[in-house]
Amino acid sequence: MAAAISIRGLTKKYVDVWQKQEVIAVNNLSLEVEEGEIFGFLGRNGAGKTTTIKMLLGLIFPTAGDATILGKPMGDNQVKQEIAYLPEETYFYDSMTGWDLLDFYARLFRIPEPERSRRVRMALEKVRLQPEAWKRSIRGYSKGMRQRIGIAQALINDPKLLFLDEPTSGLDPIAHAELRDIVASLKYEGKTVFLSSHQLADVEMICSRVAIIHKGKLLRTGTIKELISGERTEITVQGKELQNGMLAKLQAIVPEVHMDGEDTLRLTSDDSERVAAVIDLVRGAQGKIISIVPHKRTLEEVFVETVRKEDNTI
Amino acid sequence: MIALAIAQQTIKEAFRRRVMWIFLIIGVFLISLGPVFGFLTPRDSQTVLRSLGLAAILLAGLFVTIVTCIYLIPAEIERRTIYTVLSKPVQRYEFVLGKFLGGFATVFINIAAMGVVFLAMIYFQERRIPAEMFKGVMLTFFQMMLLAALTIFFSTFTTPVVNFFLSFGIFMIGNLTTVTESLTTKSNPLVRGVGTLVHYLLPNFGNFNIQNSIIRPQIEIANEQVFLRNNILYAIIYSSVLLVLAILIFDRREV
Numbered sequence: 001m002a003a004a005i006s007i008r009g010l011t012k013k014y015v016d017v018w019q020k021q022e023v024i025a026v027n028n029l030s031l032e033v034e035e036g037e038i039f040g041f042l043g044r045n046g047a048g049k050t051t052t053i054k055m056l057l058g059l060i061f062p063t064a065g066d067a068t069i070l071g072k073p074m075g076d077n078q079v080k081q082e083i084a085y086l087p088e089e090t091y092f093y094d095s096m097t098g099w100d101l102l103d104f105y106a107r108l109f110r111i112p113e114p115e116r117s118r119r120v121r122m123a124l125e126k127v128r129l130q131p132e133a134w135k136r137s138i139r140g141y142s143k144g145m146r147q148r149i150g151i152a153q154a155l156i157n158d159p160k161l162l163f164l165d166e167p168t169s170g171l172d173p174i175a176h177a178e179l180r181d182i183v184a185s186l187k188y189e190g191k192t193v194f195l196s197s198h199q200l201a202d203v204e205m206i207c208s209r210v211a212i213i214h215k216g217k218l219l220r221t222g223t224i225k226e227l228i229s230g231e232r233t234e235i236t237v238q239g240k241e242l243q244n245g246m247l248a249k250l251q252a253i254v255p256e257v258h259m260d261g262e263d264t265l266r267l268t269s270d271d272s273e274r275v276a277a278v279i280d281l282v283r284g285a286q287g288k289i290i291s292i293v294p295h296k297r298t299l300e301e302v303f304v305e306t307v308r309k310e311d312n313t314i
Numbered sequence: 315m316i317a318l319a320i321a322q323q324t325i326k327e328a329f330r331r332r333v334m335w336i337f338l339i340i341g342v343f344l345i346s347l348g349p350v351f352g353f354l355t356p357r358d359s360q361t362v363l364r365s366l367g368l369a370a371i372l373l374a375g376l377f378v379t380i381v382t383c384i385y386l387i388p389a390e391i392e393r394r395t396i397y398t399v400l401s402k403p404v405q406r407y408e409f410v411l412g413k414f415l416g417g418f419a420t421v422f423i424n425i426a427a428m429g430v431v432f433l434a435m436i437y438f439q440e441r442r443i444p445a446e447m448f449k450g451v452m453l454t455f456f457q458m459m460l461l462a463a464l465t466i467f468f469s470t471f472t473t474p475v476v477n478f479f480l481s482f483g484i485f486m487i488g489n490l491t492t493v494t495e496s497l498t499t500k501s502n503p504l505v506r507g508v509g510t511l512v513h514y515l516l517p518n519f520g521n522f523n524i525q526n527s528i529i530r531p532q533i534e535i536a537n538e539q540v541f542l543r544n545n546i547l548y549a550i551i552y553s554s555v556l557l558v559l560a561i562l563i564f565d566r567r568e569v
Contacts, residue, residue, distance in 0.1 A: 058400070078403070081403050083401070105402065110403075
């Protein structure tokens with residue numbers, strides 16, 4: 001499959017006016033996003049996600065490296081006919097109605113009438129904005145309605161590639177689920193989505209591949225399946241004997257041991273042999289195994305683990 | 315077409331700002347007070363109405379122009395609306411051109427609105443509208459157009475506060491053409507150099523002030539047509555240069 005986005009060594013440094021302090025917002029980032037996939041771009045606040053997107057769109061300029069979008073150099077005006085961007089927490093022109101706003105954006109694509117009105121209507125219907133709100137000023141829109149109009153403006157040109165920066169943040173559960181489903185549905189229309197989000201449950205649900213970026217550096221990239229592979233098993237054991245020297249023996253097998261009360265321990269491991277060794281040890285010490293729960297790893301766990309590891313806080 | 319769409323959007327945004335309306339209303343209010351002042355002062359009521367009207371248009375126009383234009387580009391960046399515009403197939407020059415056109419149109423509408431009220435007052439008092447009144451309003455528009463261009467130019471690389479003082483300051487200096495001109499002939503080379511730079515580099519706003527000849531018919535402008543044509547051309551050319559510079563700066567600006 002062809003690459004929708006191909007990034008090679010993209011770097012963005014900011015220096016202060018005296019050229020003394022240097023901040024590396026994006027550090028030698030290289031990655032590929034394939035056509036037709038929903039790609040999750042994950043990172044903490046200030047990790048460099050938005051900076052990367054802004055470089056790809058030509059809003060800011062890289063210090064080093066380059067990228068192609070749909071086969072054309074980043075920032076190219078022609079390629080902008082085929083892409084869309086929903087920035088994080090955008091304020092639209094408040095005095096305009098939802099319809100007029102989309103009409104304005106459609107004009108920026110030189111879409112003539114009556115096609116323009118048809119596109120506006122389609123986009124508004126697609127994001128399920130209630131028709132009575134179409135001709136109302138955006139000033140009176142709720143957060144959810146603003147996000148819907150934001151996605152609608154990104155759909156006005158029927159783009160091949162969408163950059164969505166936190167499209168579902170700060171929404172109520174219903175609006176959140178609806179907008180997530182709208183984003184997920186874009187894949188079935190053959191669109192590529194570059195999704196920057198902190199909603200890791202959403203990312204796990206709708207993305208095929210993700211990249212984890214931290215302090216401007218790419219830490220991991222892969223399919224969701226690859227990243228969350230490997231089960232963790234949580235064993236809860238009980239017994240008065242456990243504390244008398246047994247705790248140290250258990251910790252030697254599984255470092256992750258938590259005390260739950262005076263005679264109960266919780267152990268977690270992703271190694272089945274270690275799990276078996278724990279069970280044998282507890283049984284040998286006349287301890288009681290309360291539960292053995294296989295626990296599938298989540299993307300959130302992988303993300304936290306990856307970032308903490310990088311920070312050497314594990 | 316794209317620049318026109320942005321210009322239309324700019325006009326709509328400008329007119330929803332209350333501060334612009336406040337200055338416009340103050341301007342119209344001052345103009346409509348002309349006949350009242352005419353009765354209250356010992357001067358000729360015709361002179362009072364003409365001078366007050368033109369001064370009110372100039373003053374209100376000055377503030378409307380500055381408060382409208384200093385925010386045109388910074389507000390787009392601050393509210394991040396520029397992201398959704400520049401991520402579409404919009405060239406940066408089209409964006410800046412659209413802002414210029416929108417800014418000029420907003421200033422024109424304001425000056426025209428005050429001009430209509432002013433001319434109506436003149437007609438109410440004199441039962442005729444002398445051609446000089448049109449010329450006065452027209453030159454004020456071109457003066458404000460030049461100021462708008464200057465303000466939008468500064469807005470591509472400064473903050474609104476800095477821009478306010480820069481634009482206002484240059485407008486004041488640009489109105490003191492006789493002073494700056496006198497500096498160009500001083501014997502001190504430093505004073506002469508700075509004077510020459512200021513006099514020829516900064517826009518000459520003083521040339522647009524023809525209130526004296528309008529208010530007092532005995533003062534005549536020699537070769538009036540050439541004077542008007544040259545001033546209008548000066549405003550258009552200077553504004554165009556500022557537009558080109560603004561585009562060059564904005565093209566390299568990160569948003």
